[in-house]
Amino acid sequence: MNEISIGMAKTGRRAWALDDINIVPNRRTRSPQDVSLDWRIDAYTFSMPVIGAPMDSVMSPQTAIALGRLGGLGVLNLEGLWTRYENPEPVLEEIAHLENREISPSNTRRLQQLYSEPIKAELITQRLEEVRESGVVVSGSLTPQHTQEFYQTVVDAGVDMFVIRGTTVSAEHVSEHIDPLNLKEFIYELDVPVIVGGAAGYTPALHLMRTGAAAVLAGFGGGSATTTHRALGIRVPMATAIADIAAARRDYLDESGGRYVHVIADGGLGTSGDIVKTLAMGADAVMLGAALARAEEAPGAGWHWGLEAVHPNFPRGHRTQVGTVAPLEEVLIGPGHHTDGTSNLMGGLRHAMASCGYVDLKSFQRVDTTVSPL
Template sequence: MVNEISIGMAKSGRRAWALDDVALVPSRRTRSPRDVSLDWQIDAYTFSMPVIGAPMDSVMSPATAIALGRLGGLGVLNLEGLWTRYENPEPVLEEIAHLQAKEVSPENTRRLQEIYSEPVKAELIKARLAEIREAGVVVSGSLTPQRTQEFYQTVVDAGVDMFVIRGTTVSAEHVAQQGEPLNLKEFIYELDVPVIVGGAAGYTPALHLMRTGAAGVLVGFGGGSATTTRRALGIRIPMATAISDIAAARRDYLDESGGRYVHVIADGGLGSSGDIVKALAMGADAVMLGATLARAEEAPGRGWHWGLEAVHPDFPRGHRTQVGTVAPLEEVLVGPGHHTDGSSNLMGGLRHAMASCGYVDLKSFQRVDVTVTPAAGSF
């Protein structure tokens, strides 16, 4: 049932809910956290946690992608980032960390745009992916839709295991009067690796992305605290509703396709273990983490977080945000934690929530009961 609210005499809209607006309801049965499995499988690859590191320069370097892979997650390298523009990006990362401390700064934005004007180099894409492959973990890289046709063959030739196409909004039907748009269905069909695409925030666009052959769909617009999409573009879909809508698209596509399962991956706005718990409870199969992992001691952002939106040459719409440093990556993800705000031992929080509600695997946890508890000021 879809309930629309009148906005005025000429317009109405759905009431949508953020993750802060929902909460889990424990059942009559509880489990031991030791009995809970966080295993997640997509295509031929199995991970011991449903965590993907966001392809953002403040979050993933080749070293942190390797570290995340060894901990049981999937690290995705931004193939349009500093690691594929500069032979040695460490001095550049150090400079970014020491820009003015304030978030909103035209001077900072101008300097970031200058830094990211350095061209992406195909040989560096190959070198960075080779470095990750040599470590023996799953190799994954990300391009925006605008750069995919230019560099995807380089990525495939380098031996990538999984490919991510990530943008603010990715559609299966992009119409352009100038230039040849990316044909997602044809592109995915020609590849020999699973492709994750997004963002999407509604049932219909997600269903169309699933029909392209994507292995996974990213829910949301990514960027989290580092993006200002709502203020700059007027676009915002609260995550609880978005995940639930796209989980419905997954269900209907499973029936339509005769059994093909497409993974729903929540991307953006997951700042604590509680947010991760609720995203999975609403129907996500996994989560893509940005700011949450940018707080790790090993994160290349050195306590700062930004995305490609912040360096767009014509219409920047993101901030370089100070997120601080919490703990080493291992403690952030698997503990033992020393923080009471859900910023460390994220998987421990998920494991305890699942056990408290009586579930021992991720798929069954999607059936958990939830209640709507609107957060203060959310209306």
């Protein structure tokens, strides 16, 4: 099914991007006021299915707190500037005033220099404590490469939820040169729920679910700030990636005797329409980067970049100008003043669900869809 001949020796599977998908209202409409956007993972309940991406252009301790107070979950990048510098504001200001070009070797070189400052365990503790003191759910993110080095610091600081996020993450990394992170053993030893990814297919997602993860990130993250497709040739269109991983969730639910693993769409979600379509494909929640980088409070001051952009040997991301739209509250819950889906993101989701006759997120995953390739 969906196999297409590329040539005599190779076939490929047809895959779909979010832009190819349309939502079809086939039920009685409902009032937007009747729609609930509540989302629960493990012991934590949120009033919106939104996670702030652990990127320096998106989340600082203060924006993580602000997002938490609005009803979402902010995740700090524990390998970012906030854990490398006691006072990262001047560094962020410098990045915001680099050459006004997206593709710039001199900008990339300077970013690499700024991120060469070592990560400091005491700053990880300090930043997480800042968030904890506010009373919101505390979450931090490490890449698989640094998880074993710093996870104990993260747990000792009192994190509520731990995120392991990379371009692509497997349940067990194989290497002849380093001691790899065994996710199943690692998650088993932790006392906090773990969100892990990215994954973009049924099999790797199923393997991640079997490690005991509370949620799997669907996609490669980064969105407009990465060039993984150009640099590595790796790309899975988001609609297909989410639907495949939702199928893994369904099968794992049967395999495990009822254990539900959440699917979180991560990457390339710039508008409220994108968010609507990810949930229609089977996602339980979304991890937002560029969409929140447009908020007035965002540390990137209208610029957006990820850890991929500062890799010391093989950078594959841009520092992208996304602009500034509105305060964070307006970006998420309105009232909106933009007609392009960049403000009142949850209002857009609420209206879409009501127009299609659904009043909760789980049932909305059954909404009718069509495919119309651009």
